[in-house]
Amino acid sequence: MMAVAATKSNRTASKEARRQQLIEATIKCISKRGIGSTTLGDVAKEAGLSQGIVNLHFESKDNLFNETLRYLAEEYKSLFEKTLEKSGPGAADKLLALMELDLKPSVCDQKKIAVWFGFWGEVKAMPAYRKMCNEYDRGYDRVIERLSEEIIAEGKYDNINAKNIADVLSSLTNGLWLSCLISPKNWDRHAALESVKGYLKSVFPKHY
Amino acid sequence: MMAVAATKSNRTASKEARRQQLIEATIKCISKRGIGSTTLGDVAKEAGLSQGIVNLHFESKDNLFNETLRYLAEEYKSLFEKTLEKSGPGAADKLLALMELDLKPSVCDQKKIAVWFGFWGEVKAMPAYRKMCNEYDRGYDRVIERLSEEIIAEGKYDNINAKNIADVLSSLTNGLWLSCLISPKNWDRHAALESVKGYLKSVFPKHY
DNA sequence: AAAATGAATGAATAGTCATTCATTTTCTGG
């Protein structure tokens, strides 16, 4: 965990590494205790550092939490873009790959989802959280809508609306994440993926 | 707001009314401030009562929050059952009515959803919340699965799985709620309902 | 009307936690 810090002998790099380390500790704490009862003491202990360390590197708890959310959002964004780039060539393949991404263990694991829901749960209290979630999500929705449009054009599907489909797909994964959070015992990654594929098959029968 | 209390002529009724009043104040506070920064002082002030009142009626903050979640869950359950009963006669009608319920303003409004997400966000920290959510949800899922089975049998649909459809439908509404929470400005109840109907149409084309 | 009961109050308490800062440790350039 401190590998990065250990390999750096340069101060600004070390500073960056500490921030990273603290953000990771924050994620771990929130996933264990929830946002409401994660204290700066918890985070410092999880990182193996001293009480005052968070304020030294992040000024305030608020700021730490904001940066943590941004980190998660950037992490997802980069996975999303990489997936989009590597998959294909057709729109149908790309769309499926994106849906699969959302259910991959690295994205859809109980710990990480607990953190996302923690932030979502505070959206009403922290407009900054809402703003950030909104901005990132908007981008994904647009991509999914365009892919759907392409598929609709390719297949000459009638009577269906790309916006609706994009809405359903993004809602679907968010909803599946909730099940994973609420009923981890019964949660079945494979079944969830089958549900998503079933949906794709029913709207785009010529493609899936 | 104190109408119930005002009509009391016996003490136990008044006691029940106070609990109710405090639970409603809690919901209001959580929807405004989020779970993390709702204090007992806030709740008391929102209810127009004194500092110590919550502990008098609920023993502890934990207990108040648990009872609040139970209240919300019971409220939804009763709407669900009433909807199931009044709609019909066919399974397809019942299913649609249940989906419509989830998007009705009384169920799907920003304030109430903020409270649900607040509780979901704390699930990792509070196993009691998870347990409660789990128990209630399981019942709804079963109903939806059975309705889907009926529809599948009626329509002699091939190659589709009632469990998958039930998963998709419940995930779908939860995901749509998240959009309503995160992007209330762009949230369009009618569009959301169209998305759900679009899905039903694509899996059960003979029925919708 | 007096006494009794229980609801409600709100000030006091005890504990928690974010933040600060004086001090110590570690690093770097000369």
Place this chain on the structure above:
DNA sequence: CCAGAAAATGAATGACTATTCATTCATTTT
């Protein structure tokens, strides 16, 4: 190796808040 700078520490501070409880208030019973 040293002086100065940056990083890190952790005890102290002050704000906040759940909970308690002695007291007050309102209603019911005798």
